[in-house]
Amino acid sequence: MDIHHLKIFASVYKYKSFTRASEELHISQPTISEHIKNLENSLDCRLFDRLGRSIMPTAEAEVLYPKALQIIDDLELLQEEVTAASTMIKGKLVIGASTIPGTYILPGVAYSFKKQHPDVAFEILIEDSARITNMVLQHELLCGIVGARIVSDKLDYTPLIEDELVLVATPKVLNQKTITLEKLTNIPFLQRETGSGTRQTFENFLEKNNCTSQNFNIVATLGSTSAVKQAAKAGLGAAVISRMAVQEALDSRVLKEVRINNLKIRRNFYLVRQKKRTLPHQYLAFCLHLRKGC
Amino acid sequence: MDIHHLKIFASVYKYKSFTRASEELHISQPTISEHIKNLENSLDCRLFDRLGRSIMPTAEAEVLYPKALQIIDDLELLQEEVTAASTMIKGKLVIGASTIPGTYILPGVAYSFKKQHPDVAFEILIEDSARITNMVLQHELLCGIVGARIVSDKLDYTPLIEDELVLVATPKVLNQKTITLEKLTNIPFLQRETGSGTRQTFENFLEKNNCTSQNFNIVATLGSTSAVKQAAKAGLGAAVISRMAVQEALDSRVLKEVRINNLKIRRNFYLVRQKKRTLPHQYLAFCLHLRKGC
DNA sequence: AACCGTTATCGGTATTATCTATTTAACTGA
């Protein structure tokens, strides 16, 4: 017994006629006869008494009819709800982000998105780039915003916004406008943990300039951007930090920016997701919003 | 989209595997693939992301799954409820009956039936045999109990119990043990209306004895057995009435029985129903009970 | 690079849904 049988039955019941039903459903009358016969066999009871020119529903048909209608309705509702799920922008949005985008980009973008689509609820998870990327790979997150790419043919990266890393320090630690890389290795230096996108970017920069962090005078390795910033403010050493994160400290002259070899350290933030996973509709909409809004 | 698709989808979702589902459903894996593809096309969305060795349900699948289970369940319930309708003895029992069976037979039989099957509710409609039979023909009643048969190839009659019609009168009207038909025609006579089974039976009796009610001295035609009985008691005339209806009056000597030509007027009560209508199960059970109990 | 486990695709077969034409049955009206 499937839905098709029930639809045919319902139509026959409604019109009390095989022929009328066949007209409504655009199916030939013998086909209707056949289906009703099959339904009767599968339910092991007669559904209509054939009286010759007319038919009459049996007690079983009376029981079946309302329930059949209900199921037919439910099935239509089901289709609509699935369609709704793939067209409406609502539901949970769990976004992973590394420190800088999670702190200085996402809140604003999430706010403006929620203003347009009030039925979404954000959950923003902040971890370093490596951890976020790993969670995406493990299907623990559907997408993330990170400051470093790892090589993986499973992942799809979309560039979102450019950021600049700047060398900062208190005047006591470094009181000059520029510095060469060679000289920098002698300065007490603060760095992030290995998984950090900021660190990754800086190390790429060093490599490009034939250098490595092993030459540096590392006074501390710290687990977050703000920890590094606080340490730098305290005069513990110099550090390379996203401009976004230190703009305030630069404005208030607590920290000073020092150019390295007169170069800029640029990096991109990326939206990262698995190539093969289809994103729920609210995620797609948010990703679009992100690309426009950054 | 039909139930089969939903069942396959539910199994795939449950195992997160096309192959496991194919094993559970005893269908080949390519068939599963095909059905999921069809379902995806008909819903116009992807339901599982094929990640290579494994699959992951999409947001749409998450929406679909619980609702699909619900509908599958509902459909099974539906089957059970239809089966229940054709096996359980419960519900309304609308029985038509002519005066004598409706008054002297049905109440007792209905009572004993309801004791065995408390979930039935009787509705007993009393009209004369002709009207009851007509209502059966018009599908206004599913069955009736009547004292006269009409010729119709649509109707099915089952004999239930034998009854006897007796000529009764007050001693003032008729003070003798027997009477001949010829003499009876001179006696003031009370009769029922045309549709009455009692009258039909009596006229058949007259015809068999080469007589007709037109020869009779009809003082009144009355619309019910009890009206005729009351009129007879009042001494308005003689009447032919079911023995069941006048037993009390005979016992109390209010009325006296007079034999006609030393003959007995017998008749049967019949269960009447349309040959082509299938009776609901409680009706079938009651009809069986009737035949046993009479 | 070779090997597994999983899904997709292909080509063919079996089933069944559907059609038209016709028959059967019951009611209608002359």
Next chain:
DNA sequence: TCAGTTAAATAGATAATACCGATAACGGTT
């Protein structure tokens, strides 16, 4: 009572599709 009408059942044929086995393609593992 009998032709005419209407509706459902049946028969015979065809088209759609459900299903299968074999195998390719793909990702992950060794």
